[in-house]
Amino acid sequence: MHRTTRVTVALLFAAWTVDYVDRLIINVALPSIGETFGLDHGERGLVVSAFFLTYALMQIPGGLLADRYGGVRMAALALLLWSVFTGLTAFAWSFTALLAVRLCFGAAQGLFPGASVSALSARSVPEQRLTANGWMQSSNAIGALLAAVVGSALLSVWDWRIAFLAVAGLGLLVFVAVVRWMPEPLSPDLTGPRRVAGGTRRVLRSPAIWAFAVMFFAYDVVSWGISTWTTSYLVERHGLPIGAAGMVVVGPTLLGAIGIVVGGRLSDRFGGRPRRVVVPSMIAVGVLLFLLPRMPSVPLFVACVTLLGGVAGLAYLPCFSVPLRSLPAALSGAAAGVILFGGQLAGVLSPSVFGYVVEHAGYTTAFTALLVGPAVAIAVVLGVPQTTEHFLRRFDGQPVRDSAVSPG
Secondary structure: OOHHHHHHHHHHHHHHHHHHHHHHHHHHHHHHHHHHHOOOHHHHHHHHHHHHHHHHHOHHHHHHHHHHHOHHHHHHHHHHHHHHHHHHHOOOOOHHHHHHHHHHHHHHHHOHHHHHHHHHHOOOOHHHHHHHHHHHHOHHHHHHHHHHHHHHHHHHHOOHHHHHHHHHHHHHHHHHHHHHHOOOOOOHHHHOOOOEOOHHHHHHHOHHHHHHHHHHHHHHHHHHHHHHHHHHHHHHHHOOOHHHHHHOOHHHHHHHHHHHHHHHHHHHHOOOOOHHHHHHHHHHHHHHHHHHHHOOOHHHHHHHHHHHHHHHHOOOHHHOHHHHHHOOHHHHHHHHHHHHHHHHHHHHHHHHHHHHHHHHHOHHHHHHHOOHHHHHHHHHHOOOOOOHHHHHHHHOOOOOOEOOOOOO
16 A cells, blocks of 8 residues: 555554544443433433434544545544543433433534544545455454453443543544654545535435445444444343453454454455455354354353454445545545435434343343344345446436535
């Protein structure tokens, strides 16, 4: 990869890592937060889903703003704002106050994903874009791992409020690094035009892009259901201490990071063609989901959820592969925003629905219900465009025209 691409990946890797630490530490702290405010399972699910509501709603505006004002500028703004709200979480005095802070936190983080994709697209060539995104997005798993490790360590010694104050400072450090060291974009001759006449409107109206959004929704039904409730399941069903239960995510997150990188490389090697990765991956995920709550011991549960994390990770970037390879950098923020909106809508629904099912039917039924995710993903991937040629034909049949150049 070009040096500009490598530096950009490194900086955005750090930003995404902090993004996930700040976002997912609440999963480890959820049992303690529930005790502090006297919350049942449904209310705990709402604490998580409150974040995803505003996070999902900001995906498309975040992508549009990144394409308009520059990916780096919007990514830095998001990083600063969400760090502030992470710190404010520690000062919540009631369930209502906690929900309000999580809503603001979600809105701030919602600006970031489309901005990061836009910034990287302006600093990478299309033929390597999914590989670069794979390395950047592998940070999600590392961030989840750090959230579990740091959160478990802090919660073993101090109150959950201290954990949120501690991780808030990480975002401010990465904010300074992004502002200071992010390189300039590559030439538009390499990345495609930085401004496209009428392109944003066409992205928002494209059935093909919305189909990829539905596929990402299906992927994230599984992802957020598992990541949100695994710790609580092990504490409540198997009696593990919260610190030990939080550490269980180490295996799934590490293998998930590898899966994301491999999925990105395969997407570039296959020239898109997401069904080659998504179909076998989601079949395996479905089998593992059925087995997961039926594992008779904690070690077997850990082995099953670890394998599930790695196999599911393979399907992450194929949900973006064809649009990001096919569209110019000027439209990457908008396209990523639409697709990410689908995934984050699952983040709104999956944790709260899972909690509701646990409350009324138990964990085994709740885990089994997540099978809807693989089923929908397979059904959708069989119908989406598989190559750039097919995607552009489905996009709207019109050539993409260059317009005035704006900063990347």
